[in-house]
Amino acid sequence: MRSWRRSEAGFLARAYAWLVVTFRWFVVLGWAVGAVAAAVWLPATIPNADLGGFAPPNSRAIATETASAKAFGFPVLSRTLLVQRDPHGLSEAAQRRVVERAVAVTKGEERDVGDIAAVIPVVNTVGVFPSSSEVGTTALSFVFTKPHTTFGDEVAAAQRFGRVHVNQADDHLVGVTGTVPAQVAQSKILYGRLLLLECATLAVVIGIVALKFRSLIAPFVALLTAAVSYFLAVRVTNYVGGFVRGGVPDELKPLVLALVLGIVTDYAIFFLSSMRTGLDDGADRLTAAKNSAAQTGRIVLVAGLAVAAGSAAMLVAHSGFFRAFGPVLSLSVLVSVVVSVTLLPALLAIFGRALFWPSRPRKARRISVARGAARVLTVRVVAFVLGATCVVGLAVLGADAGRLRLGVSFVAALPSDNPAHEAATAAAAGFAPGIVAPTEVLLQGPAVGNDPVKLTRLARELQGQPGVAGVVSPSALPDEVVRGALVSRTGDAARFLVILDHDPLGPRAISDLERLSATMPSLLQRAGLGGAQHGVAGDTAVAGELVAATNADLRRIAIAVLAVNLLLLMVFLRAVVAPVLLLGCSLLALAASLGCLTLLFQDRLGHEGVAFYVPFAASVLLLSLGSDYNIYGVGHVWTRARHTTLRKAIAERVPETSGAITAAGITLAASFGMLALVPLRQFRELAFVMALGVLIDALVVRSVLVPALLSVLGGLSAWPRRLRGAEGGSAPAGAPSTATGPGT
Incomplete structure (x- = not known):
């Protein structure tokens, strides 16, 4: 039996x-x-998490980003950006409007911007990104929102900004992308x-x-x-x-x-x-x-x-x-x-x-x-x-x-026909894949930002590292933009934006950034900035x-x-x-x-x-x-x-x-x-x-x-x-x- x-x-x-x-x-x-x-x-829904919320305890990347915002009075990293692109080249008028819109938002002169507090424009013109794959074809508007803005509201504000303000025929708006829109x-x-x-x-x-x-x-x-x-x-x-x-x-x-x-x-x-x-x-x-x-x-x-x-x-x-x-x-x-x-x-x-x-x-026969x-x-x-x-x-x-x-x-996990994925692909074509989530390198020390020659030398050292597609340095921008944005007004802090040439959250970019972080002390020595403290921030660092x-x-x-x-x-x-x-x-x-x-x-x-x-x-x-x-x-x-x-x-x-x-x-x-x-x-x-x-x-x-x-x-x-x-x-x-x- x-x-x-x-x-x-x-x-x-x-x-x-x-x-x-x-x-x-x-x-x-x-x-x-x-x-x-x-x-x-019992509740039917729960609060959702983001990448930063699950960073390891005592995250150096988040600490560096916080220190940067404190030293300069505002952050330089944005997780949301608008992408404009014309493979045949954006018109001079369209490129000019990218900058004018950003200045108007920052000065509070642009109406109907919702939760957007500031916009930083970046165009792949000669001199800003020497390693850009194209010239004059792509413009990015990095969006900064007011404190306590939710991810959903931030993306909605950026999308509305694009519909209302980037709507002329030659603007060639592709869409909104970044790690926040992707999430x-x-x-x-x-x-x-x-x-x-x-x-x-x-x-x-x-x-x-x-x-x-x-x-x-x-x-x-x-x-x-x-x-x-x-x-x-x-x-x-x-x-x-x-x-x-x-x-x-x-x-x-x-x-x-x-x-x-x-x-x-x-x-x-x-x-x-x-x-x-x-x-x-x-x-x-x-x-x-x-x-x-x-x-x-x-x-x-x-x-x-x-x-x-x-x-x-x-x-x-x-x-x-x-x-x-x-x-x-x-x-x-x-x-x-x-x-x-x-x-x-x-x-x-x-x-x-x-x-x-x-x-x-x-029947017992099957068991037999x-x-x-x-x-x-x-x-x-x-x-x-x-x-x-x-x-x-x-x-x-x-x-x-x-x-x-x-x-x-x-971004890479999204279907290829998703708007955030399409916008990221367009941004990568005009610059490099890492432009969607740049990495910040922060220097701090007495008068570290007062020697443009040494800062330029460090920028060249960073540019020559494996996996680096481009560097936005104080020497790449006009003095009136640099002071207060990339060099603190006291001169005791300077920051660079490093653009990696792979998916910024992928294994290759993570490996490249780890190697760059390990070589930073020697790069600083060669640039004559050996006494400066350094840190790395951004989504690649957190990842x-x-x-x-x-x-x-x-x-x-x-x-x-x-x-x-x-x-x-x-x-x-x-x-x-x-x-x-x-x-x-x-x-x-x-x-x-x-x-x-x-x-x-x-x-x-x-x-x-x-x-x-x-x-x-x-x-x-x-x-x-x-x-x-x-x-x-x-x-x-x-x-x-x-x-x-x-x-x-x-x-x-x-x-x-x-x-x-x-x-x-x-x-x-x-x-x-x-x-x-x-x-x-x-x-x-x-x-x-x-x-x-x-x-x-x-x-x-x-x-x-x-x-x-x-x-x-x-x-x-x-x-x-x-x-x-x-x-x-x-x-x-x-x-x-x-x-x-x-x-x-």
Whole structure:
């Protein structure tokens, strides 16, 4: 008999099962009331975050920018700009109006400018940008807004300024761009696709569950549980997100959607598979529901805690960006687990056999064939060959993971037909890619700005550095503009604008700026300014600090996630060797996924790198979700091995659990794959690596590699524990035992 035997569940598991089945109608009513209460009292939205809000603590780039604004009385860096461009050359009148408009705004003579406080004009004429790719074709108006202006209002003001004041035929206005307009554009795209993403993900959930169980009712149960979990998870995390310093990244919203709908559907498949097994073995509706809850509920609980604890490990990060990830993802998972282990068993008890209508009970022949294949897998020679093949294959794919480069995607991540992307492309064509986000070099020291010869010498040194396309220096502008703008009126500070020749937030520009920062002391010495203090500011500098913090946090959090998952596996399985082995397999699968991400996006598609948080989030989630499948699959094998040999336990339980793990893996992979519907580069990177990682884990690691390695190691995998079945080797299949199973 293949039912989940009563002897395989402890007292607490049986008590929990009795409660949720007996009070099933109260459980359903309770969650309905909870959803209504959440809709009334918990917030529907949360404050969003920006790049600066998640800069590392004590950011030198932000400190330099603050010092510059204090020394000069105003900042020189703007994150929003209007672009005018005519490839055949802007007319002299159009170029003159660019400057006249800027002067009028700064003097307060231009009306209807909204929140705009000042405008700085830049035209690619001879002398200002010696390295400009063109001359007289492109004009930029860098916009500065009043304090406390929101990103949305800043972009709206710049767009209105363009419509009202840059509207003559020969102005050739392309649009508004910069890191702020790019972030606003990304948010609009994200929210515009969120409904489609939700509907598509739910449709995938319904389709996969319907195909798995050949039923019309089972998908409804999975859908209802997933919908309740997602709604409550969003409201709870919105409430908590209000206490997160700097806000919560927009990127978390679709990630929470994919994670919650994916794992809840996984848990639904686990419960439904167990329920169907009990019904096929002749149990009545309530008995089958209790057995399913007792056996699967504890496994889902521990598996969910593994995912939640792994996500919570992000709290050890120094970067605020990742500290925001931790509580939001962890709470989302915890809410999903609580809903799943209560609402699902209650619905199983209510619907009973109707869950699987119109399908008929399964024939034992299918299981017999699967068990036959599993017995072959447990032959040590076969297991060794298959295990070695999987290890070598995953290692080969993972070899390229070390070449992964990290950057920050704003403008480059937008679709090519987005107005902000088009304007940035036009600006780069007239100047250089880095013009969209220039880098500021600040010098401070007694009379540092009073020697134009030395400042000119430093400008030439900066211009000659690798990756530098141009430099705006005091010597490049008229004296009446320089004094007060690039040289402080006291002469104790001077600043340069450095234009990089790559995407200013990409890996190459970040690397170029790091090299420039490292060589600054020697450049100052050669220019005769060795006594001056220097600093670097701008979005490239902030992005570099963020990437560096990410690399440091990744190591720190990887240790925390591995330790948490190892501890949970050791407690649940009551062993040491098997948990270490299982985590090793998860690491192989993760490395293979990141290696394929490198091969596709960097080598095949030619991207400079990937968004800095993509490998970070993928690492945490894939390791935690791997433990999720470990607990479900190996937990059943471990429990059965208390009554028979490990080889027989693998042969019996792998066919019964691998189908559920495969269906769950496909569902979760499809859920993450739906992120590709958001036409932003970072979401397609995340969709690819998560979907591939889950499929590798479910189809290769848990279905082939783990059973093969357990078969090769035999009873040694349970060390220091000895499995009861390994002692006698011939215990009757249904023999009861007073021993408790893992996790009971």
